[in-house]
Amino acid sequence: MAKDTNKRKATKRSTPTKSSPEELLQYYTDMLLIRRFEEKAGQLYGMGLIAGFCHLYIGQEAVVVGMQAAANSDVDTVITSYRDHGHMLASDMDPKGVMAELTGRSGGYSKGKGGSMHMFSREKNFFGGHGIVGAQVPIGTGLGFAHKYKEDGGVAMTYFGDGASNQGQVFEAFNMAALWKLPVVYVIENNRYGMGTAVSRASAVKELYSRGAAFGIPGVSVDGMDVQAVKEAGEKALDHARSGKGPYILGMQTYRYRGHSMSDPAKYRSREEVSKIRSERDPIDRARQYILDAKAADDDGLKQVDADVKAIVSDAADFAQQSPEPEMFELYTDILVEA
Amino acid sequence: MANQVLMPALSPTMTEGMLAKWLKKEGDVVQSGDVLAEIETDKATMELEAVDDGILGKIIVAEGSKGVAVNTPIAVIVDKGENASNVEISALPPAAEASPEPEPEAVPTQPAAPKPAPVSEDAYTGSTTTLTVREALRDAMAEEMRTDDTIFLMGEEVAEYQGAYKISQGLLEEFGGKRVIDTPITEHGFTGLSVGAAFGGLKPIVEFMTFNFAMQAMDHLINSAAKTLYMSGGQMGCPAVFRGANGAAAGVAAQHSQCYASWFAHIPGLKVVLPYSGEDAKGLLKSAIRDPNPIIFLENELLYGQSFEVPDDDGFVVPIGKAKIERNGSDVTIIAYSIMVDVALKAAKSLDSEGIDAEVINLRSLRPLDIDTIVTSIKKTNRVVSVEEGWPVAGMGSEIAAITMEHTFDYLDAPVNRVCGEDVPMPYAHNLEAATLPNADKVITAAKAVCYR
Numbered sequence: 070m071a072k073d074t075n076k077r078k079a080t081k082r083s084t085p086t087k088s089s090p091e092e093l094l095q096y097y098t099d100m101l102l103i104r105r106f107e108e109k110a111g112q113l114y115g116m117g118l119i120a121g122f123c124h125l126y127i128g129q130e131a132v133v134v135g136m137q138a139a140a141n142s143d144v145d146t147v148i149t150s151y152r153d154h155g156h157m158l159a160s161d162m163d164p165k166g167v168m169a170e171l172t173g174r175s176g177g178y179s180k181g182k183g184g185s186m187h188m189f190s191r192e193k194n195f196f197g198g199h200g201i202v203g204a205q206v207p208i209g210t211g212l213g214f215a216h217k218y219k220e221d222g223g224v225a226m227t228y229f230g231d232g233a234s235n236q237g238q239v240f241e242a243f244n245m246a247a248l249w250k251l252p253v254v255y256v257i258e259n260n261r262y263g264m265g266t267a268v269s270r271a272s273a274v275k276e277l278y279s280r281g282a283a284f285g286i287p288g289v290s291v292d293g294m295d296v297q298a299v300k301e302a303g304e305k306a307l308d309h310a311r312s313g314k315g316p317y318i319l320g321m322q323t324y325r326y327r328g329h330s331m332s333d334p335a336k337y338r339s340r341e342e343v344s345k346i347r348s349e350r351d352p353i354d355r356a357r358q359y360i361l362d363a364k365a366a367d368d369d370g371l372k373q374v375d376a377d378v379k380a381i382v383s384d385a386a387d388f389a390q391q392s393p394e395p396e397m398f399e400l401y402t403d404i405l406v407e408a
Numbered sequence: 409m410a411n412q413v414l415m416p417a418l419s420p421t422m423t424e425g426m427l428a429k430w431l432k433k434e435g436d437v438v439q440s441g442d443v444l445a446e447i448e449t450d451k452a453t454m455e456l457e458a459v460d461d462g463i464l465g466k467i468i469v470a471e472g473s474k475g476v477a478v479n480t481p482i483a484v485i486v487d488k489g490e491n492a493s494n495v496e497i498s499a500l501p502p503a504a505e506a507s508p509e510p511e512p513e514a515v516p517t518q519p520a521a522p523k524p525a526p527v528s529e530d531a532y533t534g535s536t537t538t539l540t541v542r543e544a545l546r547d548a549m550a551e552e553m554r555t556d557d558t559i560f561l562m563g564e565e566v567a568e569y570q571g572a573y574k575i576s577q578g579l580l581e582e583f584g585g586k587r588v589i590d591t592p593i594t595e596h597g598f599t600g601l602s603v604g605a606a607f608g609g610l611k612p613i614v615e616f617m618t619f620n621f622a623m624q625a626m627d628h629l630i631n632s633a634a635k636t637l638y639m640s641g642g643q644m645g646c647p648a649v650f651r652g653a654n655g656a657a658a659g660v661a662a663q664h665s666q667c668y669a670s671w672f673a674h675i676p677g678l679k680v681v682l683p684y685s686g687e688d689a690k691g692l693l694k695s696a697i698r699d700p701n702p703i704i705f706l707e708n709e710l711l712y713g714q715s716f717e718v719p720d721d722d723g724f725v726v727p728i729g730k731a732k733i734e735r736n737g738s739d740v741t742i743i744a745y746s747i748m749v750d751v752a753l754k755a756a757k758s759l760d761s762e763g764i765d766a767e768v769i770n771l772r773s774l775r776p777l778d779i780d781t782i783v784t785s786i787k788k789t790n791r792v793v794s795v796e797e798g799w800p801v802a803g804m805g806s807e808i809a810a811i812t813m814e815h816t817f818d819y820l821d822a823p824v825n826r827v828c829g830e831d832v833p834m835p836y837a838h839n840l841e842a843a844t845l846p847n848a849d850k851v852i853t854a855a856k857a858v859c860y861r
Contacts (some may be wrong), residue, residue, distance in 0.1 A: 177641075225604075241597025406637065
């Protein structure tokens with residue numbers, strides 16, 4: 070925990086902020102959208118409208134919002150694991166299409182055939198949504214390979230968790246990314262638990278940002294609960310990768326408030342631990358304070374943002390329930406591309 | 409005393425080679441470890457070292473000689489003072505059993521057609537050249553890479569080494585290091601990377617040195633490459649070719665001798681292709697590279713050196729999903745793929761001399777499977793033998809038996825008979841290995857059984 074304390078100090082140094090009042094308001098809005106969206110998804114799950122696995126992103130919002138704020142969304146690509154709703158919203162995908170996929174409806178991004186863990190949008194450069202722990206890391210490295218091959222100036226932002234960081238294929242990917250100087254930023258979202266196993270019980274070395282040391286890949290630890298710190302670190306990492314120097318690792322210190330998935334009672338940690346972080350480090354509360362400090366908005370202005378976000382989520386939930394189930398013929402489509 | 413120097417076998421599957429160059433001349437003193445000659449195999453140029461000290465008394469096989477069978481005496485080393493001319497050269501030992509060349513397919517030789525692309529095999533009337541399967545595969549990649557800059561080749565030893573089996577010979581030189589890429593020996597990682605590259609708009613050709621090593625990449629082949637199109641509602645296809653040697657080689661034991669055809673044939677979202685001839689190899693690989701789907705392209709090491717007539721036209725392709733009748737017959741249908749087509753054709757030849765007229769189907773694709781060709785043939789012959797190198801349990805023969813029941817039950821005059829690899833890990837010992845694999849005799853026995861002969 071010493072690490073986190075240090076980081077908090079570092080974060081305080083980085084405020085007040087480089088971000089403009091408008092940007093701060095935007096981060097707040099984007100994070101709030103993810104939180105309200107996820108809360109609604111949790112409700113719909115409880116009502117039996119969402120099936121299977123459903124992994125909520127609540128608590129980690131600053132990571133993806135800060136990173137996407139640093140990215141060039143015209144060219145940069147995004148790939149992540151199955152805790153992916155936040156990444157899709159931050160990639161500007163339509164909340165209606167995401168929620169309708171959760172409910173398995175034809176209006177979903179994958180026409181109801183992918184579900185929570187498998188959504189994609191070529192238009193928004195979002196490459197999934199992958200259900201096998203660690204698999205997105207070599208795939209994301211391949212997106213970086215394609216950026217370099219095509220010389221399109223893009224960087225592949227490859228997100229994965231502390232659990233995946235122990236996978237063999239991650240190190241195979243690191244090796245090739247460093248060897249070939251691929252434009253990839255690896256974002257390790259360390260939310261402290263790989264399902265129910267604490268990082269200290271799964272990883273021989275807890276400083277996950279240093280996982281690229283064997284390959285000469287630079288890495289830094291970042292306070293993943295502070296959207297501005299994330300954005301700042303993201304810009305440095307993206308600049309590094311984009312300038313042809315090869316991959317970069319960001320070790321995001323973050324936390325998820327909910328269980329690993331909806332069916333996880335989270336007995337492996339105390340209520341006190343969760344509530345302490347919620348009250349002391351919540352990324353949305355923090356952004357709210359930045360806004361008030363910078364006078365980017367007043368209480369009324371923020372209330373209006375809350376109301377707007379609620380309306381978007383409510384519309385998405387309505388759409389997700391009204392959109393029809395996929396037609397039976399869809400069972401047999403999209404297995405192969407017709408040559 | 410004189411010692412003969414024999415043509416060495418320099419790889420598990422080498423049966424002959426070229427004596428490229430003598431580095432010592434007659435009368436030279438040689439010591440054990442000196443390089444005597446350079447031998448060119450179908451895979452590489454290797455140095456032949458002296459085992460004995462002495463004088464190179466006589467060179468029996470001149471440099472430049474091609475097709476020198478393994479174990480042929482090529483020189484004699486004599487002791488000092490001994491006269492090589494007195495040395496009696498023993499009769500040539502029987503060369504290792506060379507793979508007989510299959511009958512080249514009769515292709516009408518007419519002037520080459522103007523290049524319409526693509527040209528299907530039925531329509532092809534152009535010129536052909538005798539090529540090995542190895543060369544046909546290389547030409548297929550080179551021709552396609554010339555037409556599309558997004559195609560690249562990646563794998564272990566594909567670039568500077570020119571391919572562990574020499575399939576990619578010359579490609580680095582022509583296309584450069586950006587498009588012909590040596591990878592670390594990390595199948596799991598580079599297969600995942602290639603899937604990402606395909607999602608990102610490129611067309612990877614991934615060479616597995618052999619498919620045994622692709623087991624490390626199984627998750628990406630199935631969960632990432634095959635399923636993403638479906639999971640994305642049609643947005644995210646994976647146009648990639650995963651190719652390499654599959655099946656038993658020779659004398660390399662259980663971990664390196666296995667046919668994965670039925671494993672991949674099980675998976676919706678993949679296409680699974682197994683060429684037999686040079687024409688198959690070139691035409692199917694070109695189709696595979698052009699196909700927007702993930703293709704598992706299973707080659708066979710023992711076929712790499714075999715020669716066939718291959719159409720010259722760059723536009724020539726073999727469609728994926730279409731079987732080929734290699735031999736017409738009326739009494740029994742023998743269904744095979746990859747090197748087992750060779751076994752089936754040999755069996756058919758023997759059966760013919762015993763009055764059984766066998767039809768031989770070369771499936772070429774297992775997914776999609778050409779059920780029409782199978783059904784049409786069985787309706788004609790009423791008897792079926794399937795031949796596969798893989799294990800019997802849940803193998804392609806099981807699938808063919810099921811299809812036969814579903815589509816042709818009322819036409820059958822005998823139960824389907826399967827010839828498979830034995831249900832054991834591949835043993836190393838030569839006799840046990842031979843007993844494990846299907847051969848012409850086993851196919852003949854099976855064909856006679858379904859003919860009640």
